[in-house]
Amino acid sequence: MRKPRIVVLGAGYGGLMTVTRLQKQLGTNEAEVILINKNDYHYETTWLHEASAGTLHHDRVRYDVKDVVNTSKVNFLQTTVDDIKVEEKKVITSQGEVEFDYLVIALGAESETFGIQGLHEHAFMISNVNSARQIREHIELQFATYKNEEVPKDERLTIVVGGAGFTGIEFLGELGNRVPELCKEYDIDRSKVRIVCVEAAPMILPGFDPELVKYARATLEKKGVEFHIGTPLKEAKAGSVLIAKSEDEVEEIKAGTIVWAAGVRGNRVIEKAGIENMRARVKINRDLRVPGHDNIFIIGDCSLMINEETERPYPPTAQIAMQQGEVCARNIAALLHGKDDLEEFTPDIKGTVCSLGENDAIGVVYGKKLTGTKASFMKKVVDNRALYMVGGPSLVFKKGKFKFF
Amino acid sequence: MRKPRIVVLGAGYGGLMTVTRLQKQLGTNEAEVILINKNDYHYETTWLHEASAGTLHHDRVRYDVKDVVNTSKVNFLQTTVDDIKVEEKKVITSQGEVEFDYLVIALGAESETFGIQGLHEHAFMISNVNSARQIREHIELQFATYKNEEVPKDERLTIVVGGAGFTGIEFLGELGNRVPELCKEYDIDRSKVRIVCVEAAPMILPGFDPELVKYARATLEKKGVEFHIGTPLKEAKAGSVLIAKSEDEVEEIKAGTIVWAAGVRGNRVIEKAGIENMRARVKINRDLRVPGHDNIFIIGDCSLMINEETERPYPPTAQIAMQQGEVCARNIAALLHGKDDLEEFTPDIKGTVCSLGENDAIGVVYGKKLTGTKASFMKKVVDNRALYMVGGPSLVFKKGKFKFF
Missing domain, CATH: 3.50.50.100 (FAD/NAD(P)-binding domain)
Structure with missing residues (x-):
């Protein structure tokens, strides 16, 4: 029997958090984990203003994905995500197609003009x-x-x-x-x-x-x-x-x-994939899944959650993306273990x-x-x-x- | 009686050498020495290729004029030389006219296209x-x-x-x-x-x-x-x-x-001043003076001397400019001391x-x-x-x- 395959798109705050938690929570035989990222490094988005001004060298704001990802448990694929075929359960990358059973979209934000x-x-x-x-x-x-x-x-x-x-x-x-x-x-x-x-x-x-x-x-x-x-x-x-x-x-x-x-918006791949969105951000369920797609999670800047106190969306922050990554990993593990009641995410600001x-x-x-x-x-x-x-x-x-x- | 005034144009290899030797050789009462330079610093022209490539920081290739010039003996004027009125014994600068009794032109080279x-x-x-x-x-x-x-x-x-x-x-x-x-x-x-x-x-x-x-x-x-x-x-x-x-x-x-x-050529001020020249370089006498102008010395890249062995001009180098500066200072001191037989310059490569x-x-x-x-x-x-x-x-x-x- 083929192992279920979990594909995580993006090695930003949300994606890396998901992968590092998954590699702790899952045994090698339980699932295949693939992390796809454009670069072979992660960068601290919240530090980029320093690298841009020249007050902190850009090598200080990034580190190798392989420094934190256990490559005996996770396959790292350095390539660009071009599209997602939601119904066919496929990610289209510059280097070919990757099928998934579970998908985590953590592609981060883009500038909005x-x-x-x-x-x-x-x-x-x-x-x-x-x-x-x-x-x-x-x-x-x-x-x-x-x-x-x-x-x-x-x-x-x-x-x-x-x-x-x-x-x-x-x-x-x-x-x-x-x-x-x-x-x-x-x-x-x-x-x-x-x-x-x-x-x-x-x-x-x-x-x-x-x-x-x-x-x-x-x-x-x-x-x-x-x-x-x-x-x-x-x-x-x-x-x-x-x-x-x-x-x-x-x-x-x-x-x-x-x-x-x-201004920021979600990633254009979201729009291309045809998932319902607002400026490429997707209003996700409380368990971080896309409405109608029980095998697709979206976390970080491509996700949209409403703060019920203020009735406004939570801002796209590293803090929330990381917290989502933790819950996302636990929810995927739960699904793999045959559980149905997933954890609901509430930001803890x-x-x-x-x-x-x-x-x-x-x-x-x-x-x-x-x-x-x-x-x-x-x-x-x-x-x-x-x-x-x-x-x-x-x-x-x-x-x-x-x-x- | 007014002290004779020596004006040195340029704080490159030749000019600085002249001034540092004059300040040693002349008493404060013997002459007034004025050094005119565009910047308040000297730079090592022969090291500029390193600063250009980025292998040596530009602050390593320059130092303050005041680090080597004794300002109690030499007046330093930071300004640009626009013209020289040879007959009127005047230098025209961006900040006004400066009269001279003896002039040392050490303005260096420019690029030749x-x-x-x-x-x-x-x-x-x-x-x-x-x-x-x-x-x-x-x-x-x-x-x-x-x-x-x-x-x-x-x-x-x-x-x-x-x-x-x-x-x-x-x-x-x-x-x-x-x-x-x-x-x-x-x-x-x-x-x-x-x-x-x-x-x-x-x-x-x-x-x-x-x-x-x-x-x-x-x-x-x-x-x-x-x-x-x-x-x-x-x-x-x-x-x-x-x-x-x-x-x-x-x-x-x-x-x-x-x-x-x-390619390099002499400084355009030479041409403007109407001194006979070849690409702004002046064929000087062996005592470093301009033919027909006993009070004007030209040294460094604006000067032209023929190597009698090869029958070609000596190249414009820092080595020669500095050796000329030493002889120039001695010759000016000799003139001030009423001597007529000036030292002849021979490069010692x-x-x-x-x-x-x-x-x-x-x-x-x-x-x-x-x-x-x-x-x-x-x-x-x-x-x-x-x-x-x-x-x-x-x-x-x-x-x-x-x-x-």
Whole structure:
């Protein structure tokens, strides 16, 4: 008799958590586990703003899949997922088809541009290791070029960040620290550099405590960030953005670097597969399965769950993806063991910390508001915990953040 | 009575040597010495290929002028020289006019493009700290971008170097070492990268010993450098170069990076000043003065002296510029002391070493041929000696090269 085959798509927070738990919970004879991922490494999506700003090397934000996956129990296949044939129980990859009995879709998010013209062509997105280091190098080349052109163009030194949500603010915090270093490196006066944040919503960090938001804004302004809040970005062009100052007034800001950090959506494969979705996110059952598909789980940023207290969806976070991974693994094991009553998932939000650059942050942890070095310390604890959950103490030792003060 | 004023233009090898010797040889009451330089730092022109390839940080190839110039004896003016009014004894700078009694022109070389179309727009030149770090960052961005574009363009990873003279070969040697590092940094297969050298002359390193030339070429080819010798570069375009394979056959090489390292000329200010010149280099008298201008000295790359043995001009080298600086300082002191018989300058060529990257080189030192680590050791001795001559042991300690093996 053929062993049932579990295929996990994606080695992000959710996928790796599922696989590392499955390899503990299942005997080798119980099931075949296949993990499919584009790269041979996992990266910490929540650290990419640092790699993008150049404050943390990109090798610090990634580790080999094989460092945490037991390859005697799990087959790792490095390839790209192109499509999923739900009814035929097949995954189509660049290297061929893979059949499954159970499927876990943990493909993560993509950037959402909301149809804003020119973003795809002219803006960078903080999406993965490749895009992060391209942003870092692009900014650095702007500074280097400024000092070597016959007529220096000040706009080269302007960095526009679209979005004042979590990623936008964390990236601005890192830029605030990085820009003085770049100025020193390239003999440039700090006053020549502009860091501009453009946000359509009427506030930064929506959903955060107002007192903490105030602290964050003041901190970033002290680092030289200019905020244009309640100001939609209308268009990105080669070397500039158009922002709507009011209904009739459009302002052009010339900028050597445009980074779009304002929205995420699920993975396009979801849409291609024909699973019912909203911006490629699927409203899953409480047991993490796709309605009508008892053998397909979706976790992480491609899943959509409603917080019944607020009647709004839970945000796509690493914390939730990892918790889902644990429940997903247990539910698959239960199915294999012939059980029918699967565990229902409820997020256990321990807290949220938003970094404002090395040594500063804001956050709410176990209901307590934190700012400054205390919050920054907690941010590092959160970051190290994610490593610990997937790879245990040895991974924390290898990739953890220990420069606490 | 007003003290005679000595104005030295340029803080390169020749200018700094002149000024550091003048400050030793002259009492404060004997003369006023003014040093004019565009930057507040000196840079080692002969090390720029390393900063350009990214194998040595640009801060390692420069030091503050004030580290070696005694500002109680020398006035340092950081500004750009725009013109020289020879008859009126005035230097025109961006910050105003400076009168002189004695003038030392040590403005260094500029790149010579020989009228080749597109070089000015599309090729980088290894000219100074600003251009070197721009080349480094440009190459790095090409590698970063390659990994983040939907359809990776292999030509991004092609680096064309125009010129197989001293600078070209030394730069190729560094690239040979740097490219594998970049491939590792950006997860790129080494076989995707091309390093192409295009040279119009029928050989590399003209004037060098043929046995050493053979060693150099074999070494660089082992590092993956492709040579197109006897092949003039006809035109540089955005993203490619045209090279003449034969009289009727033109080949296009697509390349993300084009570096022109094939020719130098004197400084354009010489031409503007109306001093008789050949490509902005002035055939000076044996006492280093300009024919017909007894108060104007020209040293370094703007000067032209014929080697009577070979009947060809001496090459523009740091070694000669520094030796000229010493003689120039003594001759100015002699004039101030009322002496008429100035010292005649004869280069004392101790040797020439051409680096082929860290740990490898070729050279002739005191008539002895050297290759490999021995030559590489001598190269570092030469580099450290230049520091020692200008700034003594403390400068060698600060900026010297000690990683001998």
